[in-house]
Amino acid sequence: MPEPGNLRGGTSFSRRRGVCALVTLAVLAVMLLVPLGGAGGQEFTSSGSLPEVAKKVNQLIFPTFGNPAIVRRGGELVVEWDWRLSNAAIPTAALPPKGGPASWNAYLTTSVAANVQHYNGSVNDEKQWYRYTNAADPYGYGTYERPVHTVVNTRKLQVTKVRREASCAWPEVFGQTGFKVDRITVKVPANVPLDLYDLHVEFKGWIPPWYPPLVPPGHEDSLASDSQPHAIQVVDEFKKDVKVVQVSDTHVFGQEIQNSFGINYDSFVLREPRPGTPDRKLDPVERLFLKYEDFPLDKDGDGKTNEGAQYLQEELQAINLVNPDFVVFTGDSVFAQKNWNTYPKDAPPFEGTTGDVGSEYRFEMNWWYDELLALNVPVFCVPGNHDAYCWDGHEAEGGLAHDDGLEIWQDLFGPVYRSWDYGTYHFLGVNTMDWPKVDPDGPDPFPLFPDYDDRNGVNFFGYVTNPNKWHGQVRGNGDKWATGTAPPGSELRWDPGDPSTYAGQLGWMKRDLEANIGKELRGVFMHHDPLEPLGADPGMWDNAKQFGLTMPAGQGEGSQALVYLMRAYDVAFEASGHAHSDWVGTVGWYDGTGELKAINTTAVSIPVGNEALISKSSADYAGFRLMTISDGDLVSWGLPGAAADPTNRFSIPGWQGIGVGTATPENPAPNGYEIYQNNRPALQWMEQDASPARPAIVNGEGTFSTPALPGALPLPLNEAAGGPFEDVTCKVRNTLDGSTGAELDLTGCRIEFPMKRLAGGGYYAVENGTILEQYDTDSGLRMVVVLADVPGAAGAVVPVRVYAAGPDNQAPVVDSLAINGGAATTSSLSVTVSVAAHDVGGSGITDFRVGNSLAALAGAGWAPCTGPAEFAWKLKDGVAGTRRVYVQFRDAAMPSNWSIPVSDAITYTP
Secondary structure (H helix, E strand, O other), X not given: OOOOOOOOOOOOOOOOOOOOOOOOOOOOOOOOOOOOOXXXXXXXXXXXXXXXXXXXXXXXXEOOOOOOEEEEOOOEEEEEEOOOOOOOOOOHHHOOOOOOHHHEEEEEEEOOOOOOOOOOOOOOOHHHHOOXXXXXXXXOOOOOOOOOOOOOOEEEEEEEEEEEEOOOOOOOOOOOOOOOEEEEEEEOOOOOOOOEEEEEEEXXXXXXXXXXXXXOOOOHHHOOEEEEEEEEEEEOOOOOEEEEEEEOOOOEOOOOOEOOOOOEOOHHHOOOOOOOOOOOOOOHHHXXXXXXXXXXXXXXXXXXXXXXXXXXXXXXXXXXXXXXXXXXXXXXXXXXXXXOOOOHHHOOOOOOOOOOXXXXXXXXXXXXXXXXXXXXXXEEEOOOHHHHOEOOOOHHHOOOOOOEHHHHHHHXXXXXXXXXXXXXEEEEEOOOEOOOOXXXXXXXXXXXXXXXXXXXXXXXXXXXXXXXXXXXXXXXXXXXXXXXXXXXXXXXOOOOOOXXXXXXXXXXXXXXXXXXXXXXXXXXXXXXXXXXXXXXXOOOOOOEEXXXXXXXXXXXXXXXXXXXXXXXXXXXXXXXXXXXOOEEEEEEOOOOOOEEEEEEOOOOOOOOOEEOOEEOOOOOOOEEEEEEEXXXXXXXXXXXXXXXXXXXXXXXXXEOOOOOOOOOOOOOOOOOHHHHHHOOEOEEOOOOOOOOOOOOOOOOOOOOOOOOOOOOOOOOOOXXXXXXXXXXXXXXXXXXXXXXXXXXXXXXXXXXXXXXXXXXXXXXXXXXXXXXXXXEOOOOXXXXXXXXXXXXXXXXXXXXXXXXXXXXXXOOEEEEEEEHHHOOEEOOOEEEEEEEEEOOOOOOEEEEEEEOOHHHHHHOOOEEOOOOEEXXXXXXXXXXXXXXXXXXXXXXXXXXXXXXXXXXXXXXXX
């Protein structure tokens, strides 16, 4: 029987519910079902799940939007496919035959940062994407009106292997014994541009005629195809210098309304949303399937119902510019708590309590999903307490059966805990809201002061006033909550339990760390910090005070077990959120060779001060954290150059003018609400030449110029009248200039320029940047991807320009070609080839091709190359004798110039 602590349990078989041990009796036999979780385990029911039409994770369970894959071009990836839609009642023998590589199609399409989705029924259907188009919004629900560009490229993946076995991507659900999925190995072509991609998978094999009726209603017509947005990041190599952005506590919607107490959360006055941001007035299809009504977000009466979360939109824009290798979100995506500051039609004193509590999760999480699609980098998502509340399980007390946040999380983003690699670095995402759905000890007789340990809300006169638990817990035979003196000889505050007996999530974490002890670096991301404050009971695991009263928020299991595992397996850092403040502490590894850094990061949602009884302030300010790793070491995790930041404590502030550190006359208080009302975001794609004091950030990722200015370029650049263009300038401003104690030099900011194809040997050059790569798009444009450095010097505005130059009519020159370093003989047909070339005419080398003969060279594909390269190669089969390898380069001129083919020889002596 599976170990206690797993999220899925019970005997219900709707998708994403109740994964159980399977005993196959016949092709369509009813299964013997063994519930997960043991005595008192939680039961998941279908009543609170998202409607099938709204689920984002269906057959394609890895990679997903919230659990993406980072893969080298030319490398391999294992995709996971679940025919049952997690319905454990369907026996393995009833599944369609897995088929071989020829039975599957897989391909990539570019993920456009501004949420542009150019999809139709030939690629996927509306039910899979939950995107609806109309004449006024040709790009679909959840898009921005005028993004910088709308270029979408398609690349087919080669399917090389298909296996039916346990999942490696979802440890708490699909990794259980007996539950098998199809694991499809695909190869990424060597010529795929370096970008973020949506993944599409199609099954072309035979589906038994009796199988579709066993899947949930609404999926019969889309059983053989599925897609995931923003699921794959293609890289040239896994770097040793890595940038990771941590984002936490976005709290979409929670603080953006006015309740019936008259307490006003005025975040809507920050600024209007960008044109094209989804309107929150629902169409009939949404109203039917999501079961919620319009939310009254038009607080300033201008007729727009999409106000709110502007702070998130601005910071996502800044993160795209920073261009990290990946982003990790550490919980509290939404507010999703039917409390005194949400859902105003149900606010105290209990007037009009007619809404569905679950509608908050359905509304807010779908909203957050859409907002997060604005990222142009992969994002790994870990849930927090506001993502995990559950509104069923206490029907006997007058409560209703409603949504479970962790179930909805899995329906939208993927697993609630798992691990991933970036090259030789290993990372874990841990679910610290590992509370049961229903308290195994039963309900408390007086619900206003509950002592049961579950994620349900408190039903008081039929009204949910507060969840039972919102502080941390990780289960699996670890430490129980206790206080007091540490055991003799122990550095821990109390005993972490016996690690050899760890089960559930703790057992998974122990096995995962053991399996990856050889990695250069290990890092852990979670919502609750088990080390803050150092030397005392962890505040994020203990109970909490609210309204001056001690509330039973925590006293959860596993805080010291987490600390033990991280110290025992040399984890370099753990990064968390929850507290809406910046904090850093360290504790040594047990082997004495290093230390664990505990890093707690402030919220993205803005601090708005304190009013009445409700605290709404962040201890520091709104922002996000940039962590840098170099050669296996975490070298930076704060704000370099910030005053009063010797411990690298502070995050990057999201707004210009925020004081970092202790308040002084020269350095104002850090969480002044007026800063967010009157200033601009700290990082901008574009500094408008004639901007007012508080310029609007509009049109998706930003605009290259204001339409009223002479020479302004309309957007999107590739679709605008007169476009595409031959000369484009994008101005980038960094307001982290040290004027208030915060300064940060940004390196490697990424900007994409879709340019017109030239002729006669013309090519593109760049000012104030370097070309990362350039390639021809499916639509006939020349995409020029530029990296630019934006210093934190006062008033730094960097105009990054791409313009037509040339002509270049001279062919590149091959400098060297060597097989096995110039060896005369080889006993293996598998060799290493090294090549180098240089450009003569000024346009720069873009790619090369290789073959074992001139004829093979002529038919070979081109692989990107911007400098010397070394790669594995297979020589021509056959008997002993001379083998040759041919190579040819071409440059970026239009049309391109090709070098003369050059060859090297080696003698094969088997």
